[in-house]
Amino acid sequence: xxxxxxxxxxxSKENIQPLRRGRDISALHQALSQQQDGPTSAINQQRQAFExxxxxxxxxxxxxxxxxYIKWTxxxxxxxxxESNLTTLLEQVVTKFxxxxxxxxDPRYVDLxxxxxxxxxxxxxxxxxxxxQGIGVMQASLYIAWSEEYxxxxxxxxxxxxxxxxxxxxxxxxxxxxxxxRALQARVSRQVMMTVHDDSSDDEPQQPxxxxxxxxxxxxxxxxxxxxxxxxxxxxxxxxxxxxRGAPVLGNASNSRLVIFDENKNQSAGSSGPxxxxxxxxxxxxxxxxxxxxxxxxxxxxxxxxxxGHTVMAPPPPKPTFQPFVEESTQPPIMTxxxxxxxxxTVLSARKPTKEETPLKRLxxxxxxxxxxxxxxxxxxxxxxxxxxLRGATEFCFEELRAERYFLKMGQHSQSSKxxxxxxxx
Amino acid sequence: MTSTLxxxxxxxxxxxxxxxxxxxxxxxxxxxxxxxxxxxxxVTHYDMSLxxxxxxxxxxxxxxxxxxxxxxxxxCSVQKLVLVITCLETNExxxxxxxxxxxxxxxxxSSAPREKSIKTIxxxxxxxxxxxxxxxxxxxxxxxxxxxxxxxxxxxxxVVPEKWEESGPQIIDQSEEVRLRSFTTSIHKVSSMVAYKRxxxx
Numbered sequence: 001x002x003x004x005x006x007x008x009x010x011x012s013k014e015n016i017q018p019l020r021r022g023r024d025i026s027a028l029h030q031a032l033s034q035q036q037d038g039p040t041s042a043i044n045q046q047r048q049a050f051e052x053x054x055x056x057x058x059x060x061x062x063x064x065x066x067x068x069y070i071k072w073t074x075x076x077x078x079x080x081x082x083e084s085n086l087t088t089l090l091e092q093v094v095t096k097f098x099x100x101x102x103x104x105x106d107p108r109y110v111d112l113x114x115x116x117x118x119x120x121x122x123x124x125x126x127x128x129x130x131x132x133q134g135i136g137v138m139q140a141s142l143y144i145a146w147s148e149e150y151x152x153x154x155x156x157x158x159x160x161x162x163x164x165x166x167x168x169x170x171x172x173x174x175x176x177x178x179x180x181x182r183a184l185q186a187r188v189s190r191q192v193m194m195t196v197h198d199d200s201s202d203d204e205p206q207q208p209x210x211x212x213x214x215x216x217x218x219x220x221x222x223x224x225x226x227x228x229x230x231x232x233x234x235x236x237x238x239x240x241x242x243x244x245r246g247a248p249v250l251g252n253a254s255n256s257r258l259v260i261f262d263e264n265k266n267q268s269a270g271s272s273g274p275x276x277x278x279x280x281x282x283x284x285x286x287x288x289x290x291x292x293x294x295x296x297x298x299x300x301x302x303x304x305x306x307x308x309g310h311t312v313m314a315p316p317p318p319k320p321t322f323q324p325f326v327e328e329s330t331q332p333p334i335m336t337x338x339x340x341x342x343x344x345x346t347v348l349s350a351r352k353p354t355k356e357e358t359p360l361k362r363l364x365x366x367x368x369x370x371x372x373x374x375x376x377x378x379x380x381x382x383x384x385x386x387x388x389x390l391r392g393a394t395e396f397c398f399e400e401l402r403a404e405r406y407f408l409k410m411g412q413h414s415q416s417s418k419x420x421x422x423x424x425x426x
Numbered sequence: 427m428t429s430t431l432x433x434x435x436x437x438x439x440x441x442x443x444x445x446x447x448x449x450x451x452x453x454x455x456x457x458x459x460x461x462x463x464x465x466x467x468x469v470t471h472y473d474m475s476l477x478x479x480x481x482x483x484x485x486x487x488x489x490x491x492x493x494x495x496x497x498x499x500x501x502c503s504v505q506k507l508v509l510v511i512t513c514l515e516t517n518e519x520x521x522x523x524x525x526x527x528x529x530x531x532x533x534x535x536s537s538a539p540r541e542k543s544i545k546t547i548x549x550x551x552x553x554x555x556x557x558x559x560x561x562x563x564x565x566x567x568x569x570x571x572x573x574x575x576x577x578x579x580x581x582x583x584x585v586v587p588e589k590w591e592e593s594g595p596q597i598i599d600q601s602e603e604v605r606l607r608s609f610t611t612s613i614h615k616v617s618s619m620v621a622y623k624r625x626x627x628x
Contacts, residue, residue, distance in 0.1 A: 007607075013560045022566025022622060025604050078563075179515055179570055186571075190462060 008032045016078040027075040043076055047394075052404045054392045066093040067108045069392075070115075085393030090116040091359050092391065095366050098133070110136035114145045120359050123149045129360060137169055140177040147184060156188045433539030434547075439613035440499035442544075443527070446551050446609075446616065447507060448492045451576070452478045453555055454509060454523055457562065460574050472552045491576055494587065498580060499614060502529035506579035510596045514571040519598045521565070521622045528615040542612040550609030554618060557606050564604070565622055600624045 009028055034041050050069040057065050070089055077084035094116045103109040113136060117126035127146040136142040143166030150159035163181040171177055373379045389396050449471060456466050456477040466477040479485055498504040504527055511521040577593060586592060601621040608617035
């Protein structure tokens with residue numbers, strides 16, 4: 001046997017994201033060897049095939065196509081990243097079938113939601129949304145993923161409550177839920193034991209240890225000089241991350257800890273546990289600091305600039321309430337040359353979507369639109385198959401769609417014409 | 427292994443391989459999460475840091491196995507060592523680490539020591555263990571509580587010692603297999619491989 005055989009995976013191990021379900025080694029090898037290839041590579045062909053299938057599929061189970069496509073993407077793009085379009089696909093599939101009741105508790109769909117949630121900045125919001133919408137509430141996998149997220153954030157109590165909710169809803173498979181719940185309890189009790197053990201062994205006063213990457217208070221009034229002793233009261237604030245065992249000792253010394261405002265620590269402290277909140281409106285908007293609230297714009301005059309950077313004159317003043325005296329001459333009043341080109345709209349253009357627009361918000365906006373459509377509110381309707389073209393990760397053009405339909409028809413034709421030619425002539 | 431020893435004897439080789447198994451098994455148990463990480467402690471060996479268990483019962487068990495293995499290696503009667511990882515609740519085999527041992531039977535106790543520097547052997551062992559650690563890139567996450575078992579393939583005429591019992595091969599059905607590196611002491615050659623349950627590709 002060759003020494004170590006195929007070791008490409010080991011050489012690129014930093015570039016391979018481990019998957020929960022593991023990776024198929026042959027797919028991994030194919031992916032790694034073909035990463036350099038251009039647009040005609042096998043990978044791109046396969047992807048094109050999937051994209052066509054997404055649009056042409058005619059059967060009962062459209063979710064199946066999406067599911068296979070996404071699983072293929074995960075295996076074929078070990079690094080993840082933009083090239084794989086994984087996030088786009090996940091967002092699309094999740095939005096597309098959000099209202100389709102028949103998929104609500106389909107395990108594949110729920111797994112896709114969970115992958116989507118893990119890609120979002122705030123997975124807990126997604127899980128709560130899922131619960132409110134009734135998606136996956138009968139599946140154990142939702143509660144397991146939800147609880148793991150709480151556990152990751154250190155909230156063991158909530159993590160436990162999630163399982164209780166799962167049991168009360170009789171989520172299936174029950175055994176799996178039980179198993180994971182027990183594992184959680186084992187982990188929590190071990191942690192508790194460990195902290196107890198640590199506390200009891202902290203008898204001797206520890207040498208104040210130097211903490212790395214900590215901000216130091218400077219000494220001296222006029223000239224800021226770094227302290228010689230970089231432990232104890234010289235530390236300004238304790239950031240998370242690299243803390244040695246000396247941290248508890250320091251905690252006593254410096255009481256003035258900087259509490260860093262975290263906009264992401266949303267008001268979930270206030271909201272109740274996993275009880276379903278009515279989710280008509282989008283979730284709590286991110287509490288950002290230093291942002292002025294939107295105000296009425298009318299009375300504020302801002303010097304406007306044209307495209308070329310010249311400061312434009314203020315807009316023409318409003319008409320006076322009295323009638324100005326006009327001389328009885330036949331000449332009409334001379335208009336002052338208007339420097340504002342009416343064709344150029346110098347008013348501030350519409351704001352581009354900021355990064356605050358999370359996938360969840362987009363999903364909810366989509367939901368909102370759909371509900372409004374049902375109510376009968378006038379919707380913007382496109383007169384071409386926009387949805388069909390934009391489905392999936394890449395955009396199809398009309399000709400590609402037409403070609404696919406043509407190939408399909410040709411395929412059907414050849415199948416139907418075969419029996420005629422095969423008739424045996426006796 | 428004192429540095430005054432030049433070359434590898436049969437006895438020395440058996441010890442090296444047994445030592446590798448001891449550290450290797452500990453590493454696998456740590457990596458795959460069979461036992462909680464808090465029950466392991468870091469030691470330095472082969473010029474790298476390794477995790478070794480501190481749990482007394484496990485330690486005892488492993489020490490016994492390793493000393494028995496050493497004997498068998500010396501006698502050149504062992505062919506494979508397999509570490510099987512099973513799900514505790516469903517008894518399903520999830521992973522299977524197989525180490526094939528080839529023994530050069532021409533090396534006897536009294537024959538002259540072979541020329542191979544210990545450093546080279548240790549470097550090779552280090553690569554193997556590093557590669558075992560790197561397998562996390564494609565191995566599925568073991569989400570459930572798992573137990574492990576050690577199987578040894580020996581020569582047919584070997585008497586099964588007291589503490590061991592006969593067992594089946596415990597093969598995974600529908601498995602993916604990946605060959606890993608091998609190392610050789612010039613008397614014993616050990617190649618490794620891992621098999622895991624195939625991912626459910628749609």
